[in-house]
Amino acid sequence: MRILMISDVYFPRITGVSTSIQTFARMFADKGHRVTLIAPEYRMPHADADNAEPFEILRIPSRYLVIDPEDRMLKPRALRRHDDSLARQQFDLIHIQTPFFAHYLGLGLAKRLKLPVVESYHTFFEEYLHHYVPFVPSSWMQRLARGFSTAQCNDVDALAVPSHAMLEILKQYGVCTPATVIPTGIELDRFSQGHGERFRTRWGIPIERPVLVHVSRLAFEKNIDFILRMLARVKVQVPDVLLVIAGEGPARGRLERLAHQLGLTENTLFTGYLQRDGSLEDCYCAGAAFVFASRTETQGLVLLESMALGVPVVSTAVMGTKEVLLDGRGSLIAEDDESDFAAKTIRLLTEPDLRARLAAEAVLHAQSWSAPVLADRMLALYADVVAHHDDRLDRHARAA
Known part of the structure; x- marks a missing residue:
């Protein structure tokens, strides 16, 4: 399978989302699948680490993000320059890893490449945003978070959610997109010893x-x-x-x-x-x-x-x-x-x-x-999404 991922955040920016992306991408590569990750460029060095990975990392020029200086914003025009080369790779699907800019850029890219879309909902934004926009009442930010989460989740073909608790909250929001609970596993060999x-x-x-x-x-x-x-x-x-x-x-x-x-x-x-x-x-x-x-x-x-x-x-x-x-x-x-x-x-x-x-x-x-077991669950979700997408294309072709 050819998997295209896009994210607002990745190493050297250290977060749980970065770890999740890296873990799944490594497992997919180990199982013989091809992965390309679109991620921001940072001022910190990362080329050596990128080259050591068993999957491709495509760094896109990015802008400074005012509300959270550690994060970056992908530049849309810089991403579009890669459309032709990405199209030639004939990906099976795109996996959007974060909301905000990567969500909308990923949807646009999926439309141009005619790909189905899976999105991970990693972060409980209702309890997150008001810390970063403190001059706006927290109740307003919670309503905003619920609204954009619902809209974004209903934009895609399928969701990967890390816990049943988060899935229940998304259902309460009004999310109706098919969702599967798939936590991030851990690479047990990397966490088998410490000193x-x-x-x-x-x-x-x-x-x-x-x-x-x-x-x-x-x-x-x-x-x-x-x-x-x-x-x-x-x-x-x-x-x-x-x-x-x-x-x-x-x-x-x-x-x-x-x-x-x-x-x-x-x-x-x-x-x-x-x-x-x-x-x-x-x-x-x-x-x-x-x-x-x-x-x-x-x-x-x-x-x-x-x-x-x-x-x-x-x-x-x-x-x-x-x-x-x-x-x-x-x-x-x-x-x-x-x-x-x-x-x-x-x-x-x-x-x-x-x-x-x-x-x-x-x-x-x-x-x-274990990471390999949970990677298999994600791959099963991918296969199901691709099969449904292909069925829709066939039906549309026959109707035409």
């Missing part, structure tokens, strides 16, 4: 110091301020606890100020982004537990990555994380309450037997989220 001591040495963390880890984009919707307030409660019983926060984003300054206000400056370490070259895996493994409290995740890949490495999780179970986590199977599920969350975190820091049992169960639980 926690190496991370501690690199960052000057004593081997005996109790460490918690949080990995995510430092965005307002990730609820990391909750984690910091929870940490203040943990510190009462575990005074030398250290929370490692790996990631970067627009909320970093506010989070650092909050840590200072809570008296946690010596109990927090902001590392910035860590590369998936062993550095991130080492970070996970340095922790006694991974802590997470986002209310907007459509899946929560970082939870699976942590568990695959044998690091147990303490997390709330909201939206997609509810489907990833099973209480007692590699994780402790906490209430959306700082006191309850802190109590469960303290248990993992102070009860070695509990931590060891959950660590072993975490590895087993992560096996069921």
